[in-house]
Amino acid sequence: MEEVGVQISQMLCDESTKDNGDVLVAVVGLFLPYEIFFEILSWLPVKYLVRCKCVCKKCYKMIEERSFIMKHLRCSNLVKFYCEDEVENLDVDGIIVQETFKNEQVFAGLSLEKGDISCKYRLRNFTTQEILYLPNPHEDTFRIYIFPLSGGIKLMSFYGDKNSRHVNGLEILNLDKNDKWRPLKFPILQRGQRRFFNNTLPQGLFSNLSEVLIFIWNGCLAFGDLVEEKLNLIVLEDYRMHKWSKTKIVVPLTFLKENPDLKKQVPICLCKDKVWFYSNQGH
Amino acid sequence: MSTAATADASSSGDTTEGSVRLLTLQSEDGEVFEVKETIATQSVTIKGMVDDDCATSTIPVCNVTGRTLAMVIEWWNKHEIGAVSNEKELKEWESQFDTIDDKSDRDDVYDLLMAANYLNIPTLLDCCTSAVAEAIKGKSTDEMREFFDIKSDFDEKEEDALRKENQWAFEN
Numbered sequence: 178m179e180e181v182g183v184q185i186s187q188m189l190c191d192e193s194t195k196d197n198g199d200v201l202v203a204v205v206g207l208f209l210p211y212e213i214f215f216e217i218l219s220w221l222p223v224k225y226l227v228r229c230k231c232v233c234k235k236c237y238k239m240i241e242e243r244s245f246i247m248k249h250l251r252c253s254n255l256v257k258f259y260c261e262d263e264v265e266n267l268d269v270d271g272i273i274v275q276e277t278f279k280n281e282q283v284f285a286g287l288s289l290e291k292g293d294i295s296c297k298y299r300l301r302n303f304t305t306q307e308i309l310y311l312p313n314p315h316e317d318t319f320r321i322y323i324f325p326l327s328g329g330i331k332l333m334s335f336y337g338d339k340n341s342r343h344v345n346g347l348e349i350l351n352l353d354k355n356d357k358w359r360p361l362k363f364p365i366l367q368r369g370q371r372r373f374f375n376n377t378l379p380q381g382l383f384s385n386l387s388e389v390l391i392f393i394w395n396g397c398l399a400f401g402d403l404v405e406e407k408l409n410l411i412v413l414e415d416y417r418m419h420k421w422s423k424t425k426i427v428v429p430l431t432f433l434k435e436n437p438d439l440k441k442q443v444p445i446c447l448c449k450d451k452v453w454f455y456s457n458q459g460h
Numbered sequence: 461m462s463t464a465a466t467a468d469a470s471s472s473g474d475t476t477e478g479s480v481r482l483l484t485l486q487s488e489d490g491e492v493f494e495v496k497e498t499i500a501t502q503s504v505t506i507k508g509m510v511d512d513d514c515a516t517s518t519i520p521v522c523n524v525t526g527r528t529l530a531m532v533i534e535w536w537n538k539h540e541i542g543a544v545s546n547e548k549e550l551k552e553w554e555s556q557f558d559t560i561d562d563k564s565d566r567d568d569v570y571d572l573l574m575a576a577n578y579l580n581i582p583t584l585l586d587c588c589t590s591a592v593a594e595a596i597k598g599k600s601t602d603e604m605r606e607f608f609d610i611k612s613d614f615d616e617k618e619e620d621a622l623r624k625e626n627q628w629a630f631e632n
Contacts, residue, residue: 216585232612
């Protein structure tokens with residue numbers, strides 16, 4: 178069953194992307210242009226999008242496309258909550274123990290979770306609740322990050338000394354291609370296309386560095402802290418030029434007054450005019 | 461626009477009523493409408509023409525029938541910027557899109573969508589796309605196919621697999 182699903186996605190990925198518009202028009206008998214179809218579907222809740230994916234291959238492909246997913250995420254509500262650490266039964270040599278999956282990172286509606294006993298990593302899609310177990314990374318992995326790259330999503334694992342967090346190496350997993358973890362040479366990566374940049378956070382901006390939050394602000398890396406009901410942040414606008422935003426940006430979050438508990442949560446993603454909070458309490 | 465058309469319509473196109481200029485729009489099937497410039501410029505396409513001084517003669521609105529264009533103009537009138545629009549009346553007029561039950565309702569909305577897209581009227585486009593989305597909510601995959609006139613190109617096995625993958629979405 179799963180194999181068929183994979184085949185379909187692969188088949189659709191293989192088709193060239195340039196024919197989107199024309200072919201959909203041909204398929205949709207009623208001459209609705211691609212962009213209108215795109216707009217209509219972007220209003221739909223995920224449940225009906227999933228149904229719509231079965232309508233035809235072009236619909237499937239459009240809904241799976243990153244540009245559509247991002248548009249749909251932007252159209253969703255202002256504040257989203259993510260609930261619960263999930264407990265699952267794990268069979269260890271015939272004994273059933275309970276394993277808790279804790280959230281490690283949230284990106285583009287996906288949650289990266291790690292089991293506390295098996296140390297297995299998995300990705301969960303909040304809206305569809307689909308869960309994808311990842312192949313095991315390097316045994317000394319201490320941290321995995323999700324990041325977007327050339328239209329898809331990749332995962333990067335850092336391994337090395339778990340206590341000092343000294344990085345000995347990197348592995349990369351390409352989610353689109355049923356991949357295995359591949360080691361990357363550090364710091365210069367394959368094909369010379371990917372490079373690492375060192376940037377230093379300007380001094381004296383945050384009183385307590387251990388409480389500084391790291392997140393994505395309109396596609397750029399940002400650091401910030403929550404003081405009272407305000408989020409103060411500084412954005413790395415151009416990582417190549419070491420260009421930071423000139424002043425701290427202050428975002429008033431007045432709703433925190435009514436929901437003080439939210440302060441303990443982490444604002445993970447700031448996209449255009451929306452702030453996303455993810456909560457692991459039962460909201 | 462061809463120069464012949466410009467010369468031909470120059471007498472009728474550039475009329476004024478008080479201080480408000482009237483624009484002449486001609487639908488695909490030849491119907492002619494006179495619309496206040498302040499209203500018609502809700503269309504980004506027409507606004508562009510006015511700004512570029514290309515709206516002095518009859519503006520042909522290709523691909524849009526007289527019937528649909530009349531609906532678009534009704535929309536413009538009700539959404540005129542600065543006009544004191546009657547909330548209730550506006551809601552009532554918009555509510556005609558709430559129920560897209562039969563093929564003729566659907567075709568009307570599709571025609572409006574195409575016109576809103578061609579004339580680039582973001583508010584009308586939003587209204588129509590969300591109305592269609594509302595109409596799709598609650599429909600099964602087969603009903604969606606019927607609604608969009610799409611034939612499935614999945615084989616049975618593929619579709620079964622897709623459904624099983626997301627069983628939850630197919631329960632009511």
